[in-house]
Amino acid sequence: MLMRTVLVTGAGGFLGRAIVRKFATDGWRVIGVDHASITREVPCFRSLTMRLPSTELNATILSNLPELVIHAAGPSSVPASIADPAADFTNSVPVLLNVLEAVRTHAPTSRVLFLSSAAVYGNPATLPVVESSATEPISPYGNHKLMCESLLREFCSLYGLNTCAVRIFSAYGEGLRRQVFWDICRQALVSPVVRLMGTGAESRDFIHAKDVALGISVVVDRGIFDARSYNLATGEETRIDQLAALLIGAIGKSNPVEFSGEVRPGDPIRWRADIGQLTALGYVPGVPIKEGVEAYARWVGSHGA
Numbered sequence: 001m002l003m004r005t006v007l008v009t010g011a012g013g014f015l016g017r018a019i020v021r022k023f024a025t026d027g028w029r030v031i032g033v034d035h036a037s038i039t040r041e042v043p044c045f046r047s048l049t050m051r052l053p054s055t056e057l058n059a060t061i062l063s064n065l066p067e068l069v070i071h072a073a074g075p076s077s078v079p080a081s082i083a084d085p086a087a088d089f090t091n092s093v094p095v096l097l098n099v100l101e102a103v104r105t106h107a108p109t110s111r112v113l114f115l116s117s118a119a120v121y122g123n124p125a126t127l128p129v130v131e132s133s134a135t136e137p138i139s140p141y142g143n144h145k146l147m148c149e150s151l152l153r154e155f156c157s158l159y160g161l162n163t164c165a166v167r168i169f170s171a172y173g174e175g176l177r178r179q180v181f182w183d184i185c186r187q188a189l190v191s192p193v194v195r196l197m198g199t200g201a202e203s204r205d206f207i208h209a210k211d212v213a214l215g216i217s218v219v220v221d222r223g224i225f226d227a228r229s230y231n232l233a234t235g236e237e238t239r240i241d242q243l244a245a246l247l248i249g250a251i252g253k254s255n256p257v258e259f260s261g262e263v264r265p266g267d268p269i270r271w272r273a274d275i276g277q278l279t280a281l282g283y284v285p286g287v288p289i290k291e292g293v294e295a296y297a298r299w300v301g302s303h304g305a
Contacts, residue, residue, distance in 0.1 A: 003029040007066040010073030022213035053098030062106040081141035116165040128274035139266030153227040162225035169233035173209030174299035200241030205233040208287035222281040233273035250297035
């Protein structure tokens with residue numbers, strides 16, 4: 001049986017690694033592309049070091065003719081996008097354009113799946129957030145993700161390219177050394193008090209990296225590539241003060257938590273996704289928040305903060 005080929009950009013990144021592992025396990029021939037050398041623990045059939053946008057991508061697409069391209073490369077920080085919006089734009093919109101042009105020119109029957117973000121919704125007026133909810137980003141990061149989704153529609157409608165996006169909510173998992181999971185654990189291990197932004201009542205729909213990869217595989221197997229977007233989350237809302245208590249307890253600490261009362265620019269207040277479109281395709285999240293927190297705490301314990 002001929003192996004199907006998938007090209008994954010950002011294959012060495014946090015979510016890229018999880019996606020590569022899932023598709024390699026499922027029997028795909030994985031071509032991994034990343035700006036840094038990809039470690040041996042990432043099971044690519046072939047790995048390429050390449051900083052996108054690059055003309056080298058044309059030859060890579062032409063020589064491998066992937067059935068599927070998963071675009072996981074790009075910025076992943078709202079605060080960084082606010083500090084340097086030009087860098088966030090440069091590393092997101094032109095990079096996706098490079099990917100779409102390479103596919104359109106050299107492998108026009110390939111499908112392109114883009115990792116978008118719930119940041120496109122900004123502060124939603126009602127919960128849960130559905131895919132048809134208003135897209136009103138409150139950060140450069142969210143705006144640039146929305147621009148990328150517009151590119152997917154452009155290439156689908158004008159050139160017939162098979163595209164879609166997954167709007168990922170708050171992804172976490174072992175190996176993530178940034179964002180709120182890491183910040184809570186790092187502080188709990190080295191400081192008597194854990195100090196966080198906000199009030200603690202803010203909430204997120206946290207999704208483990210394994211479930212991100214699972215959701216993507218479900219979209220690839222059963223989704224429609226007509227430039228539509230799918231919410232990728234668990235459909236469950238967790239308050240930040242609840243998360244802090246779970247994490248601190250899981251690493252065996254009892255630090256008090258203090259909240260600044262100030263919401264960081266670009267951060268939404270509450271998130272919970274409606275995942276009905278994805279569950280209709282057969283997606284069932286496999287990592288409950290308590291189980292994911294415990295796994296993350298074990299990883300932190302073995303790697304140190």
